[in-house]
Amino acid sequence: MPKKLIVVVGVTGVQGGSVARLYAREPGWKVRGITRDVSKPSNAALRELGIELVQADLDDPVSLERAFEGANIVFAVTDFWQFIRDPSVLKEAEKTRKRLNEIACEREVQQGKNIIDVVSKLTPPLDRFVLSTLSNSERVTSGKVKWNLHFDGKGRYTDYLKATYPDLAAKTSYLYIGVYLDTWKNPLMRPVKKDDGTFALQLLRNQGDLPIPYLNAQNDTAHFVKALITSPQPTAVLGGSRFLTVVEFWRLWAKIKNVNLVEEVVDRIGDERIPAWLQEEMADSKTFTQSYGWAGGDPDVKRPEEIGVEMGKLTDIERWIEEEAYEGFL
C-alpha cells in the first residue's frame, strides 16, 4: 500500500515538531515538514528521522500550495508570540497607534486565513485537516473579554473557516492546546520568589478558578493529534494530560519541590516594568480561561479520554516537575 502523507506546518516548533517526530516513526506514513528556512543546521535532526523539509512561508499562499500538494493530512499551527518579538510589528504598532498585541493578532489571523484558503482548495486525497486552535474569547463572552488576543487570533480564523468553507469544516478537527509545562520560564507565568524563600502565587481578584489543561507539549502534542486523525468523525479536543486549577497546579509544584507557597490576591500581575498591554492580555486570559473555561465551555470540545487519546503515553506531570531543575527560579 502506498504510504500516506502528513504535511506539518511549524515543523521546527514545539507542536509541529512533536507531530512530525511521532509520524516519522509510524509505519505507513511519510512526513513533510514545512519551514521558512530549510538550510538551518538544526534541521539535520529532522532529516535524520526521514522527514522531508520543504520551504514555504505562511505569508506566501503560493508557496503553501506547493507544500500542501498531495497531502492526506495537514496539521497546522500559527505562533502569536513570534510576532510580538518582530521589529516590523513594533513599527506598525507605533505608526498605527495600535497595541503590539493588536498588530500581532492581525498578522496571525492573516497567516491562518492563508493556510485555510489553500487547504480549502485541496482535492482528495485530503482526508482531514487538523488545526491547533483556541477560542475567540471576544465572541464567546460577547465582548466582556477583549484583550485575550493570543487566543482570539486563532479563534477568529477558526470562525472564518467554519463560515467560509463548510466542505472543509466537515473534514476539520481541532486541538485546543493547553498550558505548556515549561511556561514557568516566563516570569509572568509563575509565583514570585520572596527574599525569605517563600513563593507568592499572585491571583487576580475575580479571576475564577476552573481547572485548565496542562501538558508537556514537546512530547505529547502528537498523541492528541493522532487521536484526532484516527477518530472516525472530525472532532475537537482539549490538549491536556491533567486538568487542574492554577492554585492546585502550584500547590502540587510546591509539594514536589518542597517549598512554601503563599497565595496573594493582587489587582494586577507583575509590576510597573510590565507594559500595560501585556498586563491586560494576561489578566483577560486568566478571566477567560478560569471563569469561562479553556474552550469557553463549548460542549463540542471533548476531554482527551473521550476521543481515544492514549492517556498512558502522556507525560506524567508530577514526574516532569520532579525532573525539571527550574534553573534561575528555584
Ligand SMILES: *[C@@H]1O[C@H](CO)[C@@H](O)[C@H](O)[C@H]1NC(C)=O
Ligand atoms: C520527551 O521526549 C524526549 C525525546 O524523545 C525523551 O528523551 C524524553 O525522555 C521525553 N520526556 C518525557 C518527560 O517523557
